[in-house]
Amino acid sequence: MIGLARILAGLFPDGVGHGVVPIGAGGELWPGEAEAVAGAVDHRRAEFAAGRHAARCAMAAAGLSGAAIPAAPDRAPVWPEGVVGSITHAEDVALAVAAPDTLVAGLGLDVEPDAPLPRDVLSEICDGGECAWLAGQTEPLRWARLIFCAKEAAFKCQYPASCALFGFDAMSVRVDPAAGALEAVFNRAYAPFPAGARLQGRFARTGGLVVAGFLRQVG
Template sequence: MSILAKAVGGLFPDGVGVAVMAIGAASDAWPDEAGAMANAVPHRRREFAAGRAAARAAMTAAGLMPAAIPMAADRAPVWPAGVVGSITHAADVALAVAAPQAVARGLGLDMEPDAPLPGDVLSEICDGDECAWIAGQVQPLRWARVIFVAKEAAFKCQYPASATIFGFDGMSVQVDTAHNALVARFTRAIPPFAKGDALQGRFALTGGQIVAGFCRPGARAVN
C-alpha cells in the first residue's frame, strides 16, 4: 500500500475501502460513465477515468462488486444502490473511498497541495472563530488550507443526505492538531441536519498533500 493510501485509510473506520490511481494510468471510463466527458479536454477525461477506476478499486477493497459510477446532473457521482463513496483529485493522482451503507451513510474525501491558502480568499472560507484560531497558528495560511479541505470533504459527506449546495458559511470547522481530528458543525439548518449538528472527521499532512476525510457511520460501522 502506498504511503498516501495508508494515510487516507487512517482517516476512516474499518470497512471503508481506499484506493489511489495515478492520473493517466487508468483505462477509459466505462460506457455508462463516458458521456459525462464527451466535451471535456483530454486531461479532464484522464482525471475522470482515474477517479472512476480508483472508486471501483475502493469498492473492491470494501468487499463490493465494482460497477459503473455515472455523473448526475448536479455533477455528483451516482454510486450503485447500497454503496456510498467519495472521489477527489490533486496533483497527478485520484483518490477514492467506498463502503456499504451498513458501514457508512456518507463519506467525504478531499485533497489539496500542502501550501498556504491565498490570504485574499480567507474571508470567503472562514468565519470569525475560524479566522481567530488560524491567526494563532505558527503557519496560519497553511492551517487555513486545512480548514478549506475539511469543509470540502464535510460537504461531500453530507450531500447524499441533504442534496443541498451551500457556501463555506454553512459549516464551521474545529481542528484538533494534537489528534489530527476535525469537527464540522452546521451553522444553520440544512435538512435533514439541524443547526449545530456535527460531522466527525480526520486529516493528514502527507507527501506534500493535505487530505481530509469525514464519515457518517452506518448501522454496522466498525471502529
C-alpha cells in the same frame, strides 16, 4: 502513492475501502460514464477516468462488486445501490473511498496542496471563529488550506442526504492538530441536519498534500 494509501487507511475505520490511482492510469471508462466528460480537455478526461478506477478499487477493497459510476446532472458521482463513497483529485493522482451503506451513511474525501491558502480568499473560506483560531497558529494560511479541504470533504459527506448546495459559511470547522481530528458544525439547518449538527473527520499530510476525510454513522 504508498503514503497516500496508508493515509486513507488511517483516516477511516475498517470496512471502508480506499483506492489511489495516478492520473493517466485510469484505463477505459465503463458504460454510462463517458458522457460526463464528453468534450472535456484531455487532462479532465484522464482525471475522471482515474477517479472512477480509484472508486472501483475502493469498492473491491470494501468487498463490493465493481460497477459503473456515472455522474448526475449536478456532477456528483452516482454510486451503485447499497454503496456510499467519495472521489477526489490532486494534480497527478485520484483518491477514492467506498463502503456498504449498512456500515456508514456517508463519506467525504478531499485532497489539496499542502500550501498556504491565498490570503485574498481567506475571508470567503473562514469565519470569525476560524480566523481567531488561525491567528494563534504558526503558518496560519497553511492551516487555512486545511480548513478549506475539510469543508470540501464535509460538504461531500452530507450532500447525498441533504442535496443542499451551500457556501463555506454554512459550516464551521474545528481542528485538533495533535489528534489529527476535525469537526464540522452546521451553522444553520439543512434537512435532515439541524443547526448545530456535527460531522466527525480526520486529516493527515504527506508528500506535499493534505487530505481530509469525514464519515457519517448509520442511524
